[in-house]
Amino acid sequence: MLNSSLAQLGAALHARKISSVELTQLYLDRIAAHNPSLNAYITTNTETSLAQARQADLLLANGNAKPLTGIPIAQKDIFCAKGWRTTCGSKILENFIAPYDAHVIEQFNNAGAVNLGKTNMDEFAMGSSNETSYFGPVNNPWDSGAVPGGSSGGAACAVAARLCAAATGTDTGGSIRQPAALCGISGLKPTYGVCSRYGMIAFASSLDQAGPMGRSAEDLALLLNVMAGFDERDSTSLQRAKEDYARDLARPLNGLRIGLPKEFFTEGMGSDVAKAVDAAIAEFKKLGATIVDISLPNSRLSVPVYYVLAPAEASSNLSRFDGVRYGYRAQDYADLADMYEKSRAQGFGAEVKRRIMIGTYVLSHGYYDAYYLQAQKLRRLIAQDFADAFKQCDVIMGPTSPSTAFKLGEKGDDPVQMYLSDIYTIAVNLAGLPGMSVPCGFGSGGLPVGLQIIGDYFAEARMLNVAHQYQLSTDHHDRAPKNIGV
Template structure:
C-alpha cells in the first residue's frame, strides 16, 4: 500500500479496495516502526488521524468525496494546526499549541485529507540540512549518515521513505526543492502569492511560499489543486483563477524551449550531478524539446542578496517571540528587558540568532542603504535576468543543488558554506517565480534533482514538463533499500 501514489490511493479508497481508516492505520504503523531511524516527525497525531479517517470513510460512503478525501498526508511543523503543537522546530515554540489552523491546513481538512502529524524541520525554516532543529537532525533514508536537506527535511525524508504519500513544505530560498533533490522526490515551490501564507509561521515574508512534496508530478498537481487559491487573510495572496493543475499533464513537449543557464553548469557543480542533469536534458530532447543556452548573469549575486533580504525580514518577523503572550519564557526575569533578552537568547538556537543579528545589523541606523536597499536593487537585477530569459524560452533547467546529500556535521560549523548549497534555488525566490525539483538519477547511491523554473503562474506547465519526463523515466519510483 505504501508504494502507491496519491492518485492510486485515492482510486483504491473510492473503489473500496481499502478504507481510509485501514490506510491511515497502516501508515501510522509504518511511522512507528521506521521513523526511529529517520526522526522525520516531531509530532504524530494518530488519534486525530484515525478520527479524520473515519469521518472521511463516512463522507465517501455518502457519495460526497473530493479527489483526495481519505488520503493521508503530513504537514511541515511550520503550519499552525488547531489544538496540535506547532513548534517550527524551535525550543521557543515547544509548548505552543496553535489556537487556529493555517489556511493550507484548513483547505486540506475541507478536502477530507487525513493529517498523520507534523514533520521535522530546520528551526524556523533556517537551514539547508535539517541539523538546526531543536528536535534533532533528520536523517536521509538513502544514507543515514547524510542530511536530507532543509529546511523541509522531515517532509522530504518521510515522503522518500514512504512514511507518508505526500507532505507540505515551505520554500524561502530552496527549502522545498533542495530537500526534494537530496531525497529523490518531487517538490514544487509555486509562484509567490499562489498559496496562502496565513498561519504559516513567517520567516521572510517577501520570499516564503508553501508547496507540495510528493513522489510524482501528478501527485503534486493534485496537492496544488487543494492548496492554491486566493485568501483574504493573506495580504499578498493573488486573487487570480486557479486552473485544474492536472489538466495539462498529458500534453506533449514537442517544440518546448528549454533554457540552460551557463551559470548553472560551471565551477562548483559536482561531476556526478552534472552528468545526471545532462542525461535528463537528453531525455527532453528525445521528447521533442529544443535546448537553448541562456545567461542569467547575476546568478552569483543571489546568495549575498538573499542573506541580506531574508535575515532583515526574519529579524522583524521574529521580534514577536518575546516571552510575553506565548512561547518560551525564561525563569525568574528580573525586569522586562531581562525577560525579552533571556527568553529569546535561551529560546532560539544559534543559526536563528545569527540571522536575527545579521538582519538587525543590516536594518540598523546608518547601514540600511548599504545593505537592505542595495540588496533590493540587486533583487531587481536578478529578477530582470529571468524576465529576459523568458522572452526566449518556456522553462529553465539546471541542477537543483550543486551536490548530492552531504554528511551530517560536514557544513554545520561554517554558515557560509551551508548558505552556498542554495545557490541554484535562491534566485527563484527573489524573483517570485515557480520552481520544481524532479528526481533525475543518482550520483553514486544518492539521488540527484533536476530543477525546472517557469514563468509567473505557469505551475501547470512545470507540472506538465515534469510529468512527461516521469512517463519515460523511473527515477521517481525508486525507493531507498531499507524503506521499500
C-alpha cells in the same frame, strides 16, 4: 499501496478497496517503526488522525468525497493546525498548541485529507540540512549518515521513506526543492502568492511560499489543486481564477524550449550531479524539446542578496517570540529586558540567532541604504534576468543543488558553505517565480540527484506537464531507498 500514486490511492478509497482508517493506520504503524531512526516527524497525534480518517470514510461512503479525501498527508510543522502542537522546529514554540488552522491546513481539511502529523524542519525554516531543528536532525533515508536537506527535511524524508502519501513544505530559498533533490522526491515551489501564507509561521515574508512534496509530478498537481487559492487574510495572496494544475499533464513536449543558464553549469557543481542533469537534458531532447543557451548574469549575486533580505525580514518577524504571551519564557530574570534577553537567548538556536543579528545589523541606522536598499535593487535586477530569459525559452533547467546529500555535521561549522548549497534555488524566490525539483538519477554513493525546472509566473501547470512527461519516460522517481521495509 505504499508505492501507489495519489490518484491510485484515491481510486482505491473510492472503490472501498481500502478505508482511510486502514490507510492512516498503515502509515502510523510505519511512522512508529521508522521514525525513531529517521526523526522525520516532530509530532503525531494518532487519535486525531484516525478521527479525521473516520470522517473521510463517511464522506467516501456517502459519495461526497473529493480527490484527496481520506489520503494521509504529512504537514510541515510550520503550519498552524488547530489543536496540534506547532513548533516550527524551535524550543521557543516547544509547547505551543495552535488555536487556529493555517489556510493550507483548511484547504486540506476541506478536501477531506487526513493530517498524519507534523514534520521536522530546520528551526524557523532557517537551514539547508535540517540540522538546526531543536528536535534533532533528520536522517536521509538513502544514507543514514547524510542529511535530508532543509528546511523541509522531515517532509522530504517522510515522502521518500513512505511514511506518508505526500507532504507539504515551504520554500524561502530552496527549502522544498533542495530536500526534494537530496531525498529523491518531487517538490514544487509555486509562484509567490499562489498559496496563502496565513497561518504559516513567517521566516521571510516576501520570499516564503508553501508548496507540495510528493513522489511524482502528477501527485504534486493534485496536491497543488488543494493548496492553491486566494485568501483574503493574506494581502499578498493572488486573486486569480481557480485552475486545474493537472490539466496539461498529458501534453507532448514537442517544441518545448528549455533554457540552460550558463551560470548554473560551472565548476561549482559536482561531476556526478552534472552527469545526471546532462542525461536528463538529453532525455528531454528525445521527447522533442529544443535547448536554448541563456544567461542569468545577476544570479551570482542571489546568495548575498538573499542573506541580506531574508534575515532582515526574519529579524522583525521573529520579534513576536518574546516570552510575553505564549511560547518559552526563561525561568529566572531580573527585569523586563532580562526576561527578553534570556527567553530569546535560551529559546532560539544558534542559526536563528545568527540571522536575527545579521538582519538587525542590515536594518540599522547607517547601514540600511548600503545593505537593505542595495539588496532590493539587485533583487529587481535578478528578476529582470529571468524576464529576459523567458522571452527565449519556456522553462529553465539546471541542477537543484550543487551536490548530493552531504554528511551530517559536514557543514555545521561553516555557515557560508551551508548557504551555498542553495545557490541554484535562491534566485527563484527573489524573483517570485515557480520552481520545482524532480529526481533525475543517482550520484556518488547512490544518492539521488535533483533536476530543477523553473517556469515563468503562473506556469505551474506547464512545469508539471514537463516533469510528468519526463517521469513517464524515466523511473528515477519510482525508486525507493532500501532499509525502509518497502
